[in-house]
Amino acid sequence: MRKLTASRRLFLGGAAVAIALPFFESLTPREARGAGTAAPKRFMACFMPNGFDMADFRPTSASGTPLALGPMMASLADFKDHLLVLGSLQNTKQDHPLGDHSGGIGSMLTNHTVIYDTEKMGGPSIDQVVAKQIGGTTKLPSLELAGEPGATEGSCDSGYRCSVGNHIAFDSTGTPLPKLYDTGQIFDRLFQGFDPGASQADIARRNEYQKSILDSVLAQATELKAKLNAADNVKLDEYLSAVRQVETRIEVSTGGSCMPPMKTTGQLSDQQRAEVLNDLVALAFQCDITRVATLMWGNVTSNRNYAAIGAAGGHHDISHHGGNPDNIAKLKKIGKWEMDRLAYLLAKLKALPDSDGRTVLDNTLILYSSDISDGDAHNHDDMPVLLAGGGADFTMNRYVDYKDKPHFGDLFISIANAFGDASVTTFGEHGTKPLDGLKV
């Protein structure tokens, strides 16, 4: 594959056919918003598998003082004003006996304990709480993305179902939201139905009949419901809820849209995939196709081979470093690479002008974390937590280390409140109050 200038080109599912246009600059939202209009807020959560080398992750500055970044975050230096690093939070109960990876994944955004042999989580996850608050009339309430394909066989994590190890986003019933891996599929999800040639009347007629079809199958399902046992009705309820949500979106969606860039197909390197995913999120945010996104860069115990950056081996295998200096050196490289990809996203969002005259980054909050802290110790306290962007009214450019090890739930109360949902006063199992110290 030839060398890429990724910042200027978009690869979508790509047989290496680049769009040689600086596409972001060429795209204008269909209903261009004038400067000074209030811009929407956006929220994104990123899951990176297998923890980090915490020595390199942790800022070198003292708690409460302006940020001095550790070696892993060197490439984020330009964005310090948009960063807040939180130390010593915990994402699930530390005494969880088995399968720490899934234990930290299902709980990452829900703050509920993951139960063995159970398909559902306690829900909803914070992204869905925020989506309900700010989703507005966008085409998609939220967008769930994956950096690895779903498992195709075998077990995922001892004692746990795959559904709680391969998802971070869960609806209010604790059912996982499926995530998309293929960049072509993601493209279709963002731009499906985009038909610049269709008149308003055409679109209205199409929507009317789509709704008629959904109404007819809803009626059929409702009739079926009375005949089904309890187990089957769980599934039929999922169906009813999903169809109603699709129907509601048809009714309310008046949100932004964009002229889609060209879609291409083919193999992607890890770096290309990360950049395409970030490009798509940035595009979806700027065009107001959605305001909430989650990205799982890997599945539970992801064993991706980072040979391309001099860290050959399986990531999960390496993360059980056993004190081996070679493994630790590789983990530092992987963590640095992951932060470099975040820097790419932040740069992208910072370069996008928003309707209020600020940048999209100024109106976005990104939560960045993992399932565990140190891959060898498998601990769930001292979690790596990074907040980026200006989407919440938090005081950035700081490191805050919490001595009393609060749960993620407290942070989620603060995030929900920051996005305008004051009704959230508890979250999950352990969130009891807004997290102190986010604002000074």
Added chain:
Amino acid sequence: MPNLKLTAGSCIGAVSCVLLSVVSGCTGFMQGDPAGNNATTTGPGPNQGGSGGTTTVGGGAGGTTMTAASKPEVDVITMRRLNRTQYSNTLQQLTGSKQDFAEKLPADDLSFGFDNIGEALTVQPLHIETFSSSADAALDDLFALPAGDATRSRVLACDAQTGGHACVLSTVLAFATQAFRRPVTEAEVTPFVSIADKFTMTGGKATDGLKLALKAVLLSPHFLFRVELDPSPTAKDVHPLSAYELATRLSYYLWSTMPDDALLASAKSGNLTTDAGLTSEVTRMFNDPKAKALVSDFAGQWLNIRRVTAVKPDAATYPNFNADLAVAMQTESSMMFQELLAQGRPITDLLTSNFTFVNKALATYYGLPAPAGDGFSRVMLDGSHRAGFLMQGSFLTLTSNPTRTSPVKRGKWVLEQLLCSPPPPPPPGVNISGVDGGGQSVRAKLEAHRAKEPCHSCHSIMDPIGLSFENFDGVGAFRAADQYGPIDATGTLPTAAGPVNFNGALELMPILVKDERLAPCAAEKVLTYAVGRGFSKDDAIAVTNVLNATNASGQGLRGLIGSVALSQSFRSRRAVGE
């Protein structure tokens, strides 16, 4: 996973460590007397006898008989949505479209190792949106078929432009009958036909109106789910499936797609619900090319063959490995499984078969004489380093890390997938630091690791199994030595008759095939795949009955698959559990 109620630090002392091994499935030793003449060595499975609550099927703890209450043979299952493979196959069959609709859908979550378990098959807005756009695409393909095409003639038997309401009604009724896999009443499709009528009466083209009605069929819960009804949704009684429900179960089990006309005819006549009728349909379907779904979907997941092409061994470490070889390895394992099925071979042949299938590239890779021609040929393995699935490139590659073998993964895989005795992860608080010291052979590292409690109870089983494969590198190539010196593939496994020594994987297989857990485990996997709920050691009655029927059939793996179709677990259901 039953009884996993361990608390932090529960496995510190020797007594609680024994408990850990018992409740978690890490038994103290292999189950089966290697000196004895266990039925698994000669037949498809042991005749365990009995179907009560006391049984040795599924393996007891420490080789002793465990008394445990079995679940009822017929337990509650959750209504299954078509998974993405089944959805794509079915939509293609209904409309004649050749598009791959599976890859448009998000991946289905696995449960109990399979992607067709009702509880894990969710429905979210993304699914509905994708079903909707896929229905549009498939129907466009249907209407674009040339006149005279068989599918077009069957589905679009009249011209909606000239035939009006009557044509639309008959078309939708016939289509829904196919799509719902059962007789459909006019009342059921009337709301769909009304959409078409309204569209046409307001100036739309009649064929476009018909498409809307057909699309509604494809979004109906009766199409997307495999609906099975109970006489009462709240009664505990076990009752047989209706003939059409059974036809649908059978079709998705053996073919991963909808029933064909012959199967529906057998349901209509009532023949299918008789033992003879069901047996005859199973035989017919087994011999249909669509039964290859058992290889790609059942064996592909049970043996993990699906993943071989997705693992990415490190190119610098393994310069001789490439994507074509991965595909060849996948083909090899698939063809061997197909052959064992076709020939009705015993389950144990999976581990011991002295033949395989190779193309030129794979033969060269294995050091076998290259077959003539470009395709795959059946070759004998006598005198080679290999026998059975566990010495094929696929298994050896998919259980390795990108740059090295993982004897632990290989040993764990055997316990998990072949003996249904998954070891638990390390208990909390276990300090595994320092195990990977570097500069040591993998055997030396594991020995240091295994010496520690509480690691010993599980690793004394996992490690010797995994280390026996050390003559095969991380991409399945044979090696006499690695960077640390000559390979030592010797091992000792504790058994009921005392420790047994072996040297290498070829010598391990005769010990493994005598393990009493092998046949019940295979039965658990087939039942799980067929019925759509997790079968485990708690299902001794269901497993025993299936294994008895399998033994009586004398048809090994093939008999097992047929016996499951004939079992009460498969043919009956209940609304509420006991």
